[in-house]
Amino acid sequence: MLRLSWTPGRVVGFVAGLVAFGLFVFLDSPLRHDPQTGARPAFAAGVAALMAIWWLTEALPIYVTACVPLLAYPLLRPFGPTVVENVRSTVGAYLDPYIFLFAGGMAIAAAMQRWDLHRRIALNIMAAIGTDPKRLLAGFLCATAFISLWISNTATATMMVPIGIAVLVQIELQRGGERLRHYGMAIMLAIAYGSNVGGIGTKIGTAPNAQFAGFAERLGIEVSFLQFMAVGLPFVIMFLPIVWWALWRIGRGDELGETMGATAVADEIAKLGRIRREERIVLGVFLVTAGLWIGGKLLTGLLKPLVTSFTLTSAHVEGGIAMLAALTLLLWRSRGHAVLNFQALKKVPWETLLLLGGGFAMASAIQLSGLSNQVGAQLLGLRSFPPFVQILLASVVTVALSAVASNTATIAVMLVVLQQAVAANNLPTVLFAATIAASCDFALPAGTPPNAIVFGSGYVTIPRMAKTGVVLDLLAAFLAAGWCWLVVERVL
Numbered sequence: 001m002l003r004l005s006w007t008p009g010r011v012v013g014f015v016a017g018l019v020a021f022g023l024f025v026f027l028d029s030p031l032r033h034d035p036q037t038g039a040r041p042a043f044a045a046g047v048a049a050l051m052a053i054w055w056l057t058e059a060l061p062i063y064v065t066a067c068v069p070l071l072a073y074p075l076l077r078p079f080g081p082t083v084v085e086n087v088r089s090t091v092g093a094y095l096d097p098y099i100f101l102f103a104g105g106m107a108i109a110a111a112m113q114r115w116d117l118h119r120r121i122a123l124n125i126m127a128a129i130g131t132d133p134k135r136l137l138a139g140f141l142c143a144t145a146f147i148s149l150w151i152s153n154t155a156t157a158t159m160m161v162p163i164g165i166a167v168l169v170q171i172e173l174q175r176g177g178e179r180l181r182h183y184g185m186a187i188m189l190a191i192a193y194g195s196n197v198g199g200i201g202t203k204i205g206t207a208p209n210a211q212f213a214g215f216a217e218r219l220g221i222e223v224s225f226l227q228f229m230a231v232g233l234p235f236v237i238m239f240l241p242i243v244w245w246a247l248w249r250i251g252r253g254d255e256l257g258e259t260m261g262a263t264a265v266a267d268e269i270a271k272l273g274r275i276r277r278e279e280r281i282v283l284g285v286f287l288v289t290a291g292l293w294i295g296g297k298l299l300t301g302l303l304k305p306l307v308t309s310f311t312l313t314s315a316h317v318e319g320g321i322a323m324l325a326a327l328t329l330l331l332w333r334s335r336g337h338a339v340l341n342f343q344a345l346k347k348v349p350w351e352t353l354l355l356l357g358g359g360f361a362m363a364s365a366i367q368l369s370g371l372s373n374q375v376g377a378q379l380l381g382l383r384s385f386p387p388f389v390q391i392l393l394a395s396v397v398t399v400a401l402s403a404v405a406s407n408t409a410t411i412a413v414m415l416v417v418l419q420q421a422v423a424a425n426n427l428p429t430v431l432f433a434a435t436i437a438a439s440c441d442f443a444l445p446a447g448t449p450p451n452a453i454v455f456g457s458g459y460v461t462i463p464r465m466a467k468t469g470v471v472l473d474l475l476a477a478f479l480a481a482g483w484c485w486l487v488v489e490r491v492l
Contacts, residue, residue: 122143
């Protein structure tokens, strides 16, 4: 049962969404008199305005808002004159191949979490990087980012915070119980920031990446798993040292011995014991799946001649690979039990799939109703800016918006707006930069779940998080714009 705490902000957002919907749908305007599509642009605009306001204000849970098209579009019919056509187009958006890709990825992540494989990987990365204070901080940051490439940023932060607290407590005991106010904050922020940044690197790292890829495909721009990594992963690699530098400026406030972290990390590894057979199975399935994803474009080319009933894309192949991996883990039995069981799957945030479907449905309605053409006519002025200025503006605005709204809600709105606000030849670059920027909020606990999770550790203060985070927000926006400007056209 859905239970809501109706705060004043949520009440205002809820009412504002309904008012915006009513203004677009019922008031006479040019949107109701499109020469080709009649009043359909007004109906698409009403639903989009309602969803955007509800998403950004979190008047309702974002996955509930994402279900609005399932009810509204068959009634308002923005896709065409018949109910059947609208039902087919709406439901089809919730069955997009990228939803199956993301679902399969989450199932693999659930198997990793069930057997603590992600925890073992993280601790061994930390041990390999080093355990003196500087390297231990870098180890937490890099280990968290690596896990977040494949697991949601929220799950990654949830897993890493107990490890961070355990390590910090052991170091504090070695120092006679003195609390690590500065270094503890740096470690906790490394977990939050690493979770956010790491998810940028792959298509399944965070929901906005899948939202972008699905949106781009509807515009005729196919983005394979490898192509996304070619842009996203180097950004992660370039930005992590910047994050480490900013956090070390905080952490060095506590004077620490060079070897204090070694015992703490070694103890955490020892608690895991020897690697189990189930961990090896999950790791093997994950490595094979990741390899197939990376080679997805080549595999698509080989399979296309065999598929004649529909146009096969890399999204279909990658989604099929993901679901096959999930099915393999569900059916593979080890020592009398399934490697991935339904109990583990219950912990997966399946509501994210509704959000993806709702975003895809909204974008399709805006495009096919004719609303996108009318919005584009109103935003032609922005297209006169130089290409790099368009990219930079998109990055900065997206980062700013993600400070007060979730990255998934932010990119759902920004993709639709930017589609018509920038020149067509610059569109893939702008959308990619905005997608990266949506995951780059570091300033406020409310900006993204990892920020809120580490704030609950007691080591983080809002003023210091904001002071460090605002600088990183701006640096991330500029780096995302500059990097995408240099490489996106060469990769896509």
